[in-house]
Amino acid sequence: MMLGVVVGCFLLLITAESGLGQNDTTTTTSTTPPTSGGSSSVPTTTLSPQEECMQNNKSCADCLKFAHCLWCFQDNSCKQYPVGHILPRESDCPLDQARWGICSVNFKILIIAMSCVGGVIILLITSCCIYCCCCRSGKGKKRFMADEAKYERQKEERKRKSEERRSERKAKTDEIRRKYGLVKDNPYSRFDADA
Secondary structure (H helix, E strand, C coil): CHHHHHHHHHHHHHHHHHHCCCCCCCEEECCCCCCCCCCCCCCEEECCHHHHHHHCCCCHHHHCCCCCEEEECCCCEEEECCCCCCCCCCCCCCCCCEECCCCCCEHHHHHHHHHHHHHHHHHHHHHHHHHHHHHHHHHHHHHHHHHHHHHHHHHHHHHHHHHHHHHHHHHHHHHHHHHCCCCCCCCCHHHHHHC
């Protein structure tokens, strides 16, 4: 599978390099002898992509110099790439006989290599999603448990401090009552004093 990925990437690079820097139209110039006015006119003719491909019908290397040309080994001809279709049709040239970008790689190998690259990319995306959803959730659960324990500790600390403040207030209140003789040590003390 890795070999397919490497081959696919290599093919893409070669295809990109062969298409770069190539002119899609070639101009042919012809000079005419100067006219009586002393100026020379240089008419230029532009070849259509179809004519340009037919003109480079000598070999596969000559044909594939232009990105819009397709070499077919079935009839050893250079044709214009069928722009309306992603892949050449069987009527244009069979896939195992068609070459584009590089002479040594046919369209069947190119399709297989691109499928391998696409499969690897889908596999990587799927494994990343699985890792993020499943493996990272365990860390989130641990973090939640740690936060929960911290919250419980804080709750116990607040409760303890509240109890301490309550006992301090009670001690101060009792001290003030003793100072002014309002101590209620025995609820029946006043009743006994009256008797």
